[in-house]
Amino acid sequence: MEISSTITETEPQKFALPVDSEHKATEFHLFSSAAPHMRAFHLSWISFFSCFVSTFAAPPLLPIIRDNLNLTATDIGNAGVASVSGAVFARIAMGTACDLFGPRLASASLILLTAPAVYFTSIASSPISFLLVRFFTGFSLATFVSAQFWMSSMFSGPVVGTANGVAAGWGNLGGGATQLIMPLVFSLIRDIGAVKFTAWRIAFFIPALFQTLSAFAILIFGQDLPDGNYQRLQNSGNKQKDKFSRVFYHGITNYRGWILALTYGYCFGVELTVDNIIAEYFYDRFNLKLHTAGIIAASFGLANIVSRPAGGVLSDMMAKRFGMRGRLWALWAVQTLGGVFCIILGQVGSLTASIVVMIVFSVFVQAACGLTFGVVPFVSRRSLGVISGMTGGGGNVGAVLTQLIFFKGSKYSKETGITLMGVMIVCCTLPIFLIYFPQWGGMFCGPSSEKIATEEDYYLSEWSSKEQGKGLHQASLKFADNSRSERGRRVHSQTLPSNATPSANV
């Protein structure tokens, strides 16, 4: 008798970290770079960091560039707007690309395609060319979506919030680090002997090279899923493809996605705007040296190292006690406080007070970003990529709006612009009041008392009965079960305690 054994693709593999049934890691070890999970984490945050460094490499050197290219305040404002507007649609497109091609190829392609824009910054010679290079460089900020997507593919429920928060926070760090790196590189090159107007051009090769090398690292060392790359898995039939049109439709018809897109514009968007204007603000208002202004401006972005992850952690803590309502309240409170400190920042006139207020402001604004992505995973299961992309894109829209309204040209002085931006933050955070989940409630209302208000009802409403008949909704069903923890301490004793993942942030 012949016993034929079929060796399937799903042979148990050895992973360095403990994994769940989908081979997603259930633990997060920050200082390991074990393949594939932690390696993916380090690759994604480093590449996202490099994109931030490139996108915001110009602002700390603007006092030199504006003289070399004969820029007016309007030109500078336009370039600032351009640098963040490219990523609005790029982020939405990136979500789709990750779905289709996998985060590894999608992010590496984007990074290598935008690297030329950074190289060409060295040869910019007019306001228009400056605007164009900043516009195309800004596309690289879409790596945010691929980083979050990659983390969600590699890490399971209990740790995905932390993984997402740290990856995003440490990537955003690039906006602060660049304010330190670029003036330093510039003064090094100038001290070697180059004249000012050449030194800044040479300095731009550093972020460009860094970006190129990080893309190579992703391509060589990274993989899309714990089990392998998309192409191989799709060829062997292990991965199912969803219909893009349905995914897209369910994403854009969910009003909560739009509200979060708006409010993310006033935490992350404001962070981008401040990255663009803060070095010049300190340089001009307090007569500091370029180097000093850069250091102070850097501390704004550097707070990301802890504040954004802290926002994610706070969101998870509030969810444990108060469920989704706690997450929403925390998000509203932290972001509103950020707006208040922004108002104060524009009002204070002394250097020390400005620095202190700026740091406090940065902590609140970045924590609000982390808190937003504590809510996003629960808005939709089927269209997670689209909702993440919308929210991310909304962040950039906020950056575009604030720069257009307050920091373009000479209409408002920078300090007035900052104050008014704070007022706008407070106003545009109010729509969080309107977010309502039937199964968990909203800020002011409790969960719906109707019989159909359960997690399953909410997540299965994204699948038609025909699709459910085909069994395509199984993953959503599992997710709905896991998300019962969003009820907070009120969790019914009757709900299955067997699914022990406390907060399923996917």
Added chain:
Amino acid sequence: MKFGVLNQGFLRREGKVQVPQMQESNRSNSPESITPKYLLSLKELSLYLWGVPHIYRTRCRFLKRESTSNRLKDSGFYLNPPLTSTFFIVHQLESPKSAEAFDCLVEDKGESMAATGLLLGLILVLGCFSEICVATISFSSLQTTLVVTVSHPRRLLRAGEDKITVRWGLNQSLPAGTDSAYKTIKVQLCYAPISQVDRAWRKTEEHLSKDKTCQFKIVKMPYTTGNQTLEWTIERDVPTATYFVRAYALDANDHEVAYGQNTDAKKTTNLFEIQAISGRHVSLDIASVCFSVFSIVSLMGFFFVEKRTGRKAQQ
């Protein structure tokens, strides 16, 4: 030095500001209490007096110390000492060049102050604090005593290559001895109004310490009577803009006391343009293009390799 309109609404008696009687143990009436061990550069102080709900506002200006006597030469008002001994503080700036005194004018905010007697001390709240300590000299307080002319080979000059010839000297129609206080001359390259439009970092401000019109130093040398000439090669970090030349006469304390410029008061005549270097080099251009091409080509290379290994795995 003029103090503008600070006089109005103040408690004044006999040209000096009187502050309410205060009980203080070591009160001294000598102007020496204003001894400036510390330098502050302030525009405004708000004084909150302990136990007394009155707010005073002060404006501080720098005085010069006469080297001949120990009396402070006041060019405005000086404050009767009691307040000073307790509250001047806080900040010592690095090596002031000369011992500058500052005086503060105390303005009562309208409420009549009888003797209070319950004061224990003062808290000082700084309203404004600027980093650089300079005397707040205003431009309009300077006299136009110098005559400056500039000659240049053509109207559009090139930075790093062309030279301009600057000539300056005292206006001969002024009485002799006008320039007795002038010790140093500082000649600067300044932006014309057309190059300041929509560029707040080149704005003209009244107070010289905040003024950003003149950002390039041509020369700073000791002042000598008679006309001076200098041929200056335009430095390579001068940006493209329209310029004029201004010369400041500085006194022994390095403060501006007079000026002259080669254009009129409205800064419309005798302007010249400078074209900056681009900063670009052929080698930079080539390197940029090469690296960019390399990025794209390597991406396509990776795709090609991936497809090949994928096809191989399928076979």
